Amino acid sequence: MGVSCVFSYPVPEGRSGAQVVDILQKQVETMGGSKTGTFYVDCETYQSVMLNPPKTLHILHNSEYPASCFAILDSGATLVADTLFIALMSNLKNIYQAWKGAKIESKGNRFQLADFILKIGSVSLAGSFKGILLEVEYCPCIVASECWAMLKELLQSLIGNIAESPPSALKKKKWMKSTPQQPQCCSTWTISTTLGKLPP
Amino acid sequence: MEAAALAPSLKNIAPQQEYLLQGSILDTHRDVLLHRLRGLCDNAERNFEAFSDYEAVYVLRNSSTAQQSQNQHVTFRVRHALDHSDAPDHIRYLGQAELGDRSRHTLVRACLDVACSSNVRDFLTEMGFRIDHDYVVKGHFFHKGRMKVTVYKIFRLIQPNKTDPHNLEPLGQSHLVELSVVAPLGQEQIGEDMKNFAEQLKPLVLLEKFDHRKIQ
Amino acid sequence: MNQQQDQGQTDLIVQCLTLVQKLRHGVGQVFKDLSDGVSDYVEETTEKEDTDGASSKNETTSKDKTGSQKEVTVGGDKEESQEKHRAILRTLKASLETISHDFSDLEKTGSTINSVQSFSNIDNLSLDPVDKNTVMHSQLLQSYKWTNKMHEFATQAVTVLAQNSLKRTSSPKFTSSKMLKGSMHVACHVPPATVDQLIASLVLTYKDMGMDISISRPLGNSTILQVELCRVLRAVVVLRGLMIEWVKVKGLDETFESDDRQMDIWSSSRYQVFQKITDHAVAASLHYYAPAKPDLAIKSYLLWLQGYSTLFSSPCHKCGRYLQNNLPPTWRDYRSREPFHDVCRV
Numbered sequence: 001m002g003v004s005c006v007f008s009y010p011v012p013e014g015r016s017g018a019q020v021v022d023i024l025q026k027q028v029e030t031m032g033g034s035k036t037g038t039f040y041v042d043c044e045t046y047q048s049v050m051l052n053p054p055k056t057l058h059i060l061h062n063s064e065y066p067a068s069c070f071a072i073l074d075s076g077a078t079l080v081a082d083t084l085f086i087a088l089m090s091n092l093k094n095i096y097q098a099w100k101g102a103k104i105e106s107k108g109n110r111f112q113l114a115d116f117i118l119k120i121g122s123v124s125l126a127g128s129f130k131g132i133l134l135e136v137e138y139c140p141c142i143v144a145s146e147c148w149a150m151l152k153e154l155l156q157s158l159i160g161n162i163a164e165s166p167p168s169a170l171k172k173k174k175w176m177k178s179t180p181q182q183p184q185c186c187s188t189w190t191i192s193t194t195l196g197k198l199p200p
Numbered sequence: 201m202e203a204a205a206l207a208p209s210l211k212n213i214a215p216q217q218e219y220l221l222q223g224s225i226l227d228t229h230r231d232v233l234l235h236r237l238r239g240l241c242d243n244a245e246r247n248f249e250a251f252s253d254y255e256a257v258y259v260l261r262n263s264s265t266a267q268q269s270q271n272q273h274v275t276f277r278v279r280h281a282l283d284h285s286d287a288p289d290h291i292r293y294l295g296q297a298e299l300g301d302r303s304r305h306t307l308v309r310a311c312l313d314v315a316c317s318s319n320v321r322d323f324l325t326e327m328g329f330r331i332d333h334d335y336v337v338k339g340h341f342f343h344k345g346r347m348k349v350t351v352y353k354i355f356r357l358i359q360p361n362k363t364d365p366h367n368l369e370p371l372g373q374s375h376l377v378e379l380s381v382v383a384p385l386g387q388e389q390i391g392e393d394m395k396n397f398a399e400q401l402k403p404l405v406l407l408e409k410f411d412h413r414k415i416q
Numbered sequence: 417m418n419q420q421q422d423q424g425q426t427d428l429i430v431q432c433l434t435l436v437q438k439l440r441h442g443v444g445q446v447f448k449d450l451s452d453g454v455s456d457y458v459e460e461t462t463e464k465e466d467t468d469g470a471s472s473k474n475e476t477t478s479k480d481k482t483g484s485q486k487e488v489t490v491g492g493d494k495e496e497s498q499e500k501h502r503a504i505l506r507t508l509k510a511s512l513e514t515i516s517h518d519f520s521d522l523e524k525t526g527s528t529i530n531s532v533q534s535f536s537n538i539d540n541l542s543l544d545p546v547d548k549n550t551v552m553h554s555q556l557l558q559s560y561k562w563t564n565k566m567h568e569f570a571t572q573a574v575t576v577l578a579q580n581s582l583k584r585t586s587s588p589k590f591t592s593s594k595m596l597k598g599s600m601h602v603a604c605h606v607p608p609a610t611v612d613q614l615i616a617s618l619v620l621t622y623k624d625m626g627m628d629i630s631i632s633r634p635l636g637n638s639t640i641l642q643v644e645l646c647r648v649l650r651a652v653v654v655l656r657g658l659m660i661e662w663v664k665v666k667g668l669d670e671t672f673e674s675d676d677r678q679m680d681i682w683s684s685s686r687y688q689v690f691q692k693i694t695d696h697a698v699a700a701s702l703h704y705y706a707p708a709k710p711d712l713a714i715k716s717y718l719l720w721l722q723g724y725s726t727l728f729s730s731p732c733h734k735c736g737r738y739l740q741n742n743l744p745p746t747w748r749d750y751r752s753r754e755p756f757h758d759v760c761r762v
Contacts, residue, residue: 077326081316114742140667140687143647147728150738
């Protein structure tokens with residue numbers, strides 16, 4: 001659960017995404033991080049047809065919760081369900097249709113650094129590379145504003161000034177406690193930063 | 201956890217089918233049936249397993265009035281256990297029932313069970329679903345191998361959204377009896393097994409395949 | 417009476433053993449004589465027999481016989497072999513007589529011995545003829561070694577502890593009687609009502625500081641305080657009377673309940689930061705130990721624990737950084753409650 005933050009890391013001119021990911025991973029390893037597997041986050045978007053008013057539904061999968069999926073409506077309502085929820089959506093295909101070309105996914109390695117979990121992943125939209133995301137999670141703390149300064153310190157040694165200000169989603173959810181029923185916060189941040197920073 | 205293992209599993213969801221036989225028994229003879237079932241089914245040494253569920257049926261219709269065809273609405277059934285408050289809620293989707301010809305012994309319909317968090321009813325409303333009707337079912341549950349037998353009674357809610365016992369009104373003088381198996385498509389052997397099991401409950405209950413469209 | 421009887425028994429047994437020894441010697445002699453048989457090397461034989469006979473003090477008769485045999489053999493030359501045979505037969509006869517005599521003696525004495533009662537299992541142990549089949553022996557040895565070692569350490573511990581005037585144990589063996597009369601005896605024998613009263617007042621005091629304290633007694637007389645520090649951590653403090661006995665710190669998303677809904681005060685947090693704080697909190701419980709003023713001790717201990725409310729949000733007082741070894745400042749100064757990293761404190 002913990003507090004997690006997602007940043008997009010710019011890819012400088014003349015370098016490939018894979019190179020940058022490699023550099024970041026080396027950096028995490030020199031800080032003392034150990035690789036604990038891979039991670040996978042993806043988001044599919046569905047749009048309503050002939051519903052008034054029109055609605056958009058995002059469905060996220062996160063390898064941290066391999067048997068679950070998270071559904072988020074544009075109104076902000078969220079639902080945690082079995083991965084089979086996708087099959088339910090196919091029964092709604094007359095009303096909610098998958099938005100082709102809006103599937104975003106992020107894949108990469110997962111690192112553990114004391115109580116921190118770092119994930120470095122390359123993001124692709126409908127199969128084409130779009131950028132690099134870095135997710136930092138601090139597990140023992142559950143209030144983002146409490147440990148923000150600490151996260152910032154860790155991030156500054158890793159990605160420099162990109163971590164100067166907290167992501168906007170974090171500011172909004174300042175005092176929000178995440179509970180076992182609402183692990184979707186972390187996914188919410190993922191999607192908001194993903195959609196905010198990477199134009200589809 | 202492995203991303204590679206996770207990704208394909210999302211795409212290959214085996215479609216599940218429910219094989220169903222239904223019947224009913226008068227309240228006064230229910231206990232005879234329960235004892236018969238206890239002897240026939242697994243775990244005979246245990247006490248009857250009771251259940252008490254709240255079920256709400258949600259319907260999503262197209263808001264455009266031009267196409268009012270029958271196929272344009274989808275029904276989701278949301279269930280949660282009243283006697284196990286910590287159990288997750290369920291969405292159940294049931295497809296169109298196929299009766300088939302005489303050679304097929306049971307009714308077959310697509311069936312999808314998805315466990316989800318307890319805010320599902322609000323979420324469905326946000327998605328555009330509207331509540332159609334709701335009720336409470338109470339009864340007993342047996343299983344033999346993969347066959348599931350339920351003997352239950354349907355209760356109407358006198359005031360909406362209240363599931364305490366005083367607010368429930370029993371419907372009819374009898375209990376419903378259902379024999380069902382949820383399995384992947386194309387296992388015809390199941391129908392045979394179910395027919396044999398149903399034979400053993402005669403003449404207490406006649407389990408048959410009912411065409412719901414005719415009842416409506 | 418019993419002792420006298422025992423004494424008589426022991427004497428009898430000793431007597432029997434001597435008789436058995438004698439009997440065995442006699443029988444041994446017979447077999448030896450038989451195996452020697454009629455020998456041509458008379459001198460050797462006699463010499464040997466002579467030395468053998470001299471070595472056994474009890475068998476006076478056989479010694480005499482061999483002496484006479486020697487004379488005989490030295491005397492005649494013609495009747496040598498015949499004489500030899502006779503001598504041997506005579507020796508054998510005498511020996512056998514001694515044996516039967518000894519045997520009847522033994523039988524007589526033996527019949528007067530009562531059967532020995534076994535007193536414990538350890539007696540039966542010695543009766544077991546097959547040592548290999550029982551691991552008991554090696555186990556006994558092992559435990560003997562351990563007991564010895566423990567005794568040694570305990571003696572050393574007593575010497576070390578004797579130099580220290582502050583003691584947590586109130587046993588008169590380890591504390592001087594002067595100490596026992598003091599209030600430390602009182603600190604761990606406080607009626608639950610008094611504890612409740614004190615904690616209730618503390619609950620009110622610390623409520624404003626973002627600290628929720630709840631009290632329970634699932635383990636009998638010991639009081640368990642569950643402390644929830646505003647948005648940071650959860651802790652259990654186990655009290656004996658008013659003495660702090662056990663502290664465990666965990667994260668807010670962890671629980672002190674085991675699977676079967678029992679209180680679980682043993683398991684550690686899965687987070688490194690709270691494992692570290694648990695260590696510090698245990699050390700602090702010793703620092704804040706004041707048997708003379710137990711209420712003050714608990715109060716100041718909880719105040720110190722309250723200092724962790726800024727665990728994630730305040731930098732180290734010395735190095736000014738938040739993270740050291742990827743951990744926040746996990747130590748709080750006992751007086752000023754200022755945050756320090758584990759490695760930064762002086």
